Amino acid sequence: MTRMLAVPFLILGLTPLQAQTTQAQSTQAQTTQAQTTQALAATAEGTQVADAGVAARSFTEGDKTVSVTAPVRIGDDVTTFSLDNGMDVVVIEDHRAPVVVQMVWYRAGSADELVGQSGVAHFLEHLLFKGTDKLAPGEFSATVAANGGSDNAFTSYDYTAYFQRVAADRLPLMMEMESDRMTNLKLSEGDIVTERNVILEERNQRTENNPGALAREQFMAAQYQNLRYGVPVIGWKHEMEELSLEDALAFYGLNYSPNNAILIVAGDVQPDDVMALAAKYYGVIPPEPDLPPRLRPQEPPQTAPRRITYTDARVSQPYLVRSYLATERNTGDQKTAAALVYLAELLGGSSFTSELGRALQFDTQTAVYTSAGYDPSSLDTSTFALSVVPGTGVSLSEAEAAMDKVVADFMANDIDPAAMDRIRNQMKAREIYALDDVQGRAQRYGAALTQGLTVQDVEAWPQVLQEVTAEDVKAAAAEVFDLNQSVTGWVVADKEQAR
Amino acid sequence: MIRFAMTFCVALAASAANAAIDIQQVTSPGGIEAWLVEDHNIPFTALEIRVRGGAALDEPGKRGATNLMMATLEEGAGDLDAQAFQTAREDLAAGFGFDAGDDMVSISAQMLTDNRDEAVALLRDAIVNPRFDQSAIDRVRQQVLSNIASDAKSPGDIASAAFDKAAFGDHPYGSPLSGTVESVTALTRDDIVTAHDNALVRDRVYVGVVGDITPADLGPLLDDLLGDLPESGPALPPEVEDMLDGGTTVIPFDTPQSVALFGQPGLRRDDPDYMAAYVLNEILGGAGFESRLMNEVREKRGLTYGVSTFLVPKFHADLWMGQVASSNATVAEAIEVIRAEWARIARDGVTQEELDKIKTYLTGAYPLRFDGNAEIASILVGMQVIDLPPEYVENRNEMLAAVTLDDVNRLAATLLQPDRLHFVVVGEPEGLAAAN
Numbered sequence: 001m002t003r004m005l006a007v008p009f010l011i012l013g014l015t016p017l018q019a020q021t022t023q024a025q026s027t028q029a030q031t032t033q034a035q036t037t038q039a040l041a042a043t044a045e046g047t048q049v050a051d052a053g054v055a056a057r058s059f060t061e062g063d064k065t066v067s068v069t070a071p072v073r074i075g076d077d078v079t080t081f082s083l084d085n086g087m088d089v090v091v092i093e094d095h096r097a098p099v100v101v102q103m104v105w106y107r108a109g110s111a112d113e114l115v116g117q118s119g120v121a122h123f124l125e126h127l128l129f130k131g132t133d134k135l136a137p138g139e140f141s142a143t144v145a146a147n148g149g150s151d152n153a154f155t156s157y158d159y160t161a162y163f164q165r166v167a168a169d170r171l172p173l174m175m176e177m178e179s180d181r182m183t184n185l186k187l188s189e190g191d192i193v194t195e196r197n198v199i200l201e202e203r204n205q206r207t208e209n210n211p212g213a214l215a216r217e218q219f220m221a222a223q224y225q226n227l228r229y230g231v232p233v234i235g236w237k238h239e240m241e242e243l244s245l246e247d248a249l250a251f252y253g254l255n256y257s258p259n260n261a262i263l264i265v266a267g268d269v270q271p272d273d274v275m276a277l278a279a280k281y282y283g284v285i286p287p288e289p290d291l292p293p294r295l296r297p298q299e300p301p302q303t304a305p306r307r308i309t310y311t312d313a314r315v316s317q318p319y320l321v322r323s324y325l326a327t328e329r330n331t332g333d334q335k336t337a338a339a340l341v342y343l344a345e346l347l348g349g350s351s352f353t354s355e356l357g358r359a360l361q362f363d364t365q366t367a368v369y370t371s372a373g374y375d376p377s378s379l380d381t382s383t384f385a386l387s388v389v390p391g392t393g394v395s396l397s398e399a400e401a402a403m404d405k406v407v408a409d410f411m412a413n414d415i416d417p418a419a420m421d422r423i424r425n426q427m428k429a430r431e432i433y434a435l436d437d438v439q440g441r442a443q444r445y446g447a448a449l450t451q452g453l454t455v456q457d458v459e460a461w462p463q464v465l466q467e468v469t470a471e472d473v474k475a476a477a478a479e480v481f482d483l484n485q486s487v488t489g490w491v492v493a494d495k496e497q498a499r
Numbered sequence: 500m501i502r503f504a505m506t507f508c509v510a511l512a513a514s515a516a517n518a519a520i521d522i523q524q525v526t527s528p529g530g531i532e533a534w535l536v537e538d539h540n541i542p543f544t545a546l547e548i549r550v551r552g553g554a555a556l557d558e559p560g561k562r563g564a565t566n567l568m569m570a571t572l573e574e575g576a577g578d579l580d581a582q583a584f585q586t587a588r589e590d591l592a593a594g595f596g597f598d599a600g601d602d603m604v605s606i607s608a609q610m611l612t613d614n615r616d617e618a619v620a621l622l623r624d625a626i627v628n629p630r631f632d633q634s635a636i637d638r639v640r641q642q643v644l645s646n647i648a649s650d651a652k653s654p655g656d657i658a659s660a661a662f663d664k665a666a667f668g669d670h671p672y673g674s675p676l677s678g679t680v681e682s683v684t685a686l687t688r689d690d691i692v693t694a695h696d697n698a699l700v701r702d703r704v705y706v707g708v709v710g711d712i713t714p715a716d717l718g719p720l721l722d723d724l725l726g727d728l729p730e731s732g733p734a735l736p737p738e739v740e741d742m743l744d745g746g747t748t749v750i751p752f753d754t755p756q757s758v759a760l761f762g763q764p765g766l767r768r769d770d771p772d773y774m775a776a777y778v779l780n781e782i783l784g785g786a787g788f789e790s791r792l793m794n795e796v797r798e799k800r801g802l803t804y805g806v807s808t809f810l811v812p813k814f815h816a817d818l819w820m821g822q823v824a825s826s827n828a829t830v831a832e833a834i835e836v837i838r839a840e841w842a843r844i845a846r847d848g849v850t851q852e853e854l855d856k857i858k859t860y861l862t863g864a865y866p867l868r869f870d871g872n873a874e875i876a877s878i879l880v881g882m883q884v885i886d887l888p889p890e891y892v893e894n895r896n897e898m899l900a901a902v903t904l905d906d907v908n909r910l911a912a913t914l915l916q917p918d919r920l921h922f923v924v925v926g927e928p929e930g931l932a933a934a935n
Binding site for chain 1: 538540541542543545581582584585586589590592594609611638641642645648649651652653654753754755756758789794797798799800801802803804805824825826856859860861862863864865866867869870871872873
């Protein structure tokens with residue numbers, strides 16, 4: 001399927017929630033892109049700078065001069081710099097195969113849409129394949145394909161991203177086309193009508209035909225009452241049907257500019273070459289002077305537990321989900337998020353060794369499936385979710401009581417040091433395995449930089465994870481398990497099951 | 500839809516080509532063969548094992564035994580019960596995967612160089628010496644039954660089961676490999692042990708290895724891992740006669756968007772025309788290009804988010820299939836367009852321009868598949884399973900370039916049979932009559 005919509009963090013469709021807002025975040029959310037760029041360059045000074053001799057450089061393109069900040073080298077194979085129009089660039093070297101991935105990430109996702117226009121960020125993502133002053137509709141992807149590459153794009157709450165995977169020597173062409181559609185999109189009314197039908201069919205496929213996805217929407221709407229994480233990325237159907245050419249172009253005009261974008265190039269490339277190409281293709285695009293601060297409506301304090309029951313005859317097996325508002329990774333402050341990653345692993349990471357798995361799937365047959373999920377990556381406040389699919393003859397209320405007891409026991413007892421060590425080792429190993437997936441590495445940076453983090457935060461994260469203690473986990477758990485900041489949802493086929 | 504994923508993998512590996520990888524053929528002291536690509540950049544090794552046979556070896560009345568057996572391999576082995584086994588695996592930070600397909604079972608592993616010997620010892624126990632504790636079987640059985648219940652309410656899975664029934668009848672391919680509620684409920688520990696003896700046998704094993712390991716280390720590892728498996732298994736199932744006929748089957752299901760699977764008889768993987776068929780499929784409805792069907796059904800008419808076609812060369816049957824999903828109000832039109840395109844390409848063939856474009860794309864895209872140890876290991880094992888030589892990786896793009904317009908259009912005229920194209924539609928399609 002092309003033009004996939006990213007729906008992060010779905011484990012069997014049971015862990016539905018992502019992202020919300022705290023006070024601490026609201027200041028970060030107001031940081032303008034120019035400030036972010038400076039912060040990126042400034043905080044980089046503290047890290048080991050390999051190319052110490054390389055200073056800021058200038059490139060001349062036609063009658064324009066493009067300045068580039070001094071590149072900063074991080075770790076063995078990551079280089080970062082910024083163009084003077086505010087565009088941040090990250091280069092990840094991986095010379096194992098003559099392949100490159102180019103990604104351009106915009107700091108604009110569905111949570112940045114105007115009220116009443118839900119789905120416009122994702123709609124625009126589709127429309128970016130329609131054509132520009134230079135390219136006919138469909139020619140972008142056709143050209144990538146004619147060069148043996150593949151391309152796609154995805155939209156989430158906090159970002160929209162476009163990428164191509166192609167032989168490394170085709171990077172200049174990819175940059176030429178991607179920079180072109182950053183500012184020169186050309187759309188007709190005909191494009192709008194047909195593509196709107198396509199996204200409505202996409203909504204049918206992903207959501208309307210899927211009771212788990214419909215339940216998830218209701219969950220999010222219950223959890224987030226003011227922040228746009230309560231609105232689905234693909235949009236509410238009744239608003240999608242009304243999306244117009246003007247709506248799409250307005251979102252495009254405001255958000256698609258170099259000072260709101262991050263270029264990530266990963267693969268068989270040299271940072272110097274990428275710098276020259278980035279200056280040539282992206283550096284000449286003027287910044288958007290009116291780029292607004294990323295102000296998002298904040299949640300009011302949640303002071304009461306919320307409950308929903310979603311009933312749909314297509315549900316094959318009843319299940320329950322409990323989610324709590326939870327803090328996310330913040331720049332320079334990732335410790336609580338790291339502790340919550342451990343908490344999710346300890347409670348529901350492995351069905352064999354986690355607390356929920358042991359108590360509900362081994363010691364008793366209360367559940368056929370359990371999990372705990374937490375996504376540390378989010379611009380605004382995230383959620384921490386527990387889910388249980390009851391076993392035969394077990395009601396949802398019995399399963400919920402059993403789940404609550406596991407959490408209470410966890411809080412009352414000491415954490416097994418061996419379990420902490422096991423998770424720590426696995427986190428470390430995950431970093432080694434992750435080196436095998438260059439596009440995955442690119443995505444880490446893209447997501448982080450569109451969610452208020454810096455390159456340094458990304459590099460620091462594995463070590464922050466290594467340093468989590470049992471006390472940190474307990475403290476984070478004590479904070480997160482507040483029923484007044486929770487939503488509990490039952491998903492059932494009929495009334496009978498809702499007991 | 501596990502089945503589609505499986506066959507799709509084979510099709511992909513089948514069309515593999517010019518990548519700069521050095522495949523070494525390793526034979527262990529005990530005589531087990533493997534293909535190896537050494538890459539010492541990252542300190543881990545990816546291992547992909549396939550054993551021919553798969554769920555098609557399920558004995559009569561025991562449907563679902565192979566699937567349940569494979570899912571229970573990770574539930575304890577040797578002295579370790581399920582929790583002790585998984586604790587040991589997590590301590591080693593190794594990743595193991597066990598899966599059953601129609602024609603093969605798969606074992607995948609990722610192991611750190613630091614503790615590879617211990618990880619291999621653990622994996623070996625799971626493969627050769629699984630416990631199959633009754634409590635573990637029962638626990639996994641509940642999970643399988645949960646999945647079966649879920650499939651029964653999923654339009655895609657309902658369509659898949661109905662299509663397989665129409666295409667394969669009483670052959671094992673004709674029913675879901677996870678089994679039925681009745682068959683899975685009735686499976687005993689003895690059935691699981693029998694399935695293990697049948698499915699994991701030495702003379703049907705294929706191995707692909709990529710990563711931080713030398714041929715000298717790999718040989719003994721293979722003997723440790725697989726040397727104690729039984730030598731041989733039961734006879735493979737018979738070939739399926741072409742039994743699909745044209746028509747439309749509608750399965751009522753209360754959901755807003757209809758899901759359709761369609762297909763007609765296909766082509767054997769070892770047919771000399773396979774490459775031409777592969778090219779033709781890419782032009783008609785391939786995933787990686789602006790295909791005719793995507794253009795007509797999605798881009799021009801906005802009737803779907805996705806439509807695609809794919810060759811399905813199974814070991815004992817061959818299909819040419821496709822899928823589409825469209826609102827109940829529009830699915831009839833989508834199907835009409837697909838039927839028309841199927842007939843048009845059979846009648847008029849493709850143009851030289853289309854052929855040139857798809858060749859450029861396919862030859863350029865081929866090397867991009869070889870990115871990552873696990874991906875390459877899968878390609879290596881997939882090639883062996885369908886009996887391709889290592890040189891195929893180097894020659895594939897030349898073979899693809901040699902496909903002519905005449906080849907493709909002759910095949911389009913002879914192989915594509917619009918009157919035998921059968922649709923299975925699940926939903927509440929409007930204005931679509933069932934026909935046979």
